[in-house]
Amino acid sequence: MEVSREDISVSTTESxxxxxxxxxxxxxxxRSDRLAPGDRLGTEAELADQFGVSRTVVREAVGSLRGLGVVIGRQGRGLCVAEADNFSNVLRKALVPQVASxxxxxxxxxxRAVIEIGSIALAVELITSEEIIRLQTIVSEMKRVMKKMKQDPKGTSKAYKEMDCLFHQTILAASHGNFVKQFHGVLLDYFHAGDLYGQSPTLQGLRQHEWIANAIADRDTDQATRHLTDHLKPQLKAPTQ
Structure with a gap:
């Protein structure tokens, strides 16, 4: 995306x-050029010349973007897009206040529910045959784990929740949205740390996973959205005051 010197100077406001x-x-x-981690943006001098601002302005802008983990400096290359892990770290720090209550x-x-439901249509459209097989394999494993519920409730619950997590991560990965997947991954990390991920294993929950997987395999966006929404409905309820 080309930006002229006038674009940045004329549109500046007091705020x-x-x-x-x-x-x-x-x-x-x-965003618009779909730059990947490691892609070059330019040196301070190049950016100052391109945008028609002083190097001090560039330095301040770059400093704020470094602090957010969006860009990094590379010796001999100048400013580059930061690695994905930096984005995840920023998210983790930003969400810390939320876990206090x-x-x-x-x-x-x-x-988390909004992200998943919002991504399901894209996942249905872009999911690969290998990812569909992975979803179906996970459901089969969940069924196998559930059979041990009476003998080992605690162990079964832990194993089931791990499969549950993999199931939903696979759907998000199928949407091929890297930032969305990272954001979802950060949320799941918090839920695991607080032992709040997912619901207790139930036959109804297992059926819902199977229905979701089948709808995705059939490339049926409407059914996949409906089943996923029903599955996540408890998380969409308003917090109690």
Whole structure:
């Protein structure tokens, strides 16, 4: 995405500094040009010349983007898009306040449900044959685990939740949205740490997983969305005051 010198100078307002606007332009370039981790954005001098601002402005913009984990400096290459892990680290830090209260936990669970339901149509469209087989294999494993419920309730619950996690991660991975997958992964990490992921193993929950997997295998977006929404409905309820 090409941005002229006028684009950044004329649109500046009192509430937005040049450095903040430059940071926005750089983020937009990363999004619109679909730049990958490690892709080069330029040196401070190159960016100052391209956008018609001082190197001080560039330095301030770059400093804020470094702090957010969006960009990094590479010797001999200048400014580059940060690795994906940095994005995950920023998310983890940003979500820390939410885990301090029961309502915060509930809101994170709602966010997780919204992300999954919002991504299901893309997953149905883009999922590969290998990923469909993986989903069906996970469901088969969940059935096998459930048979041990009476003999080992605690062990069965733990194994089932691990399969549950893999099931939903596979769906998100099938949407091929890297940031979405990372965001979802960060949420699941928090839920596991707080022992709040998923529901207790039930035959109804198992059937819902099977229905979701079958609908996705049939490339039936409407059915997949309906079954996934029913499955995640408990997490969509408003927090109790």
């Amino acid at each position: 937005k500094t040049l450095s903040a606007e430059l940071a926005d332009h750089l983020c937009e370039r990363i 029961p309502q915060g936990w509930r809101e994170l669970q709602q966010l």
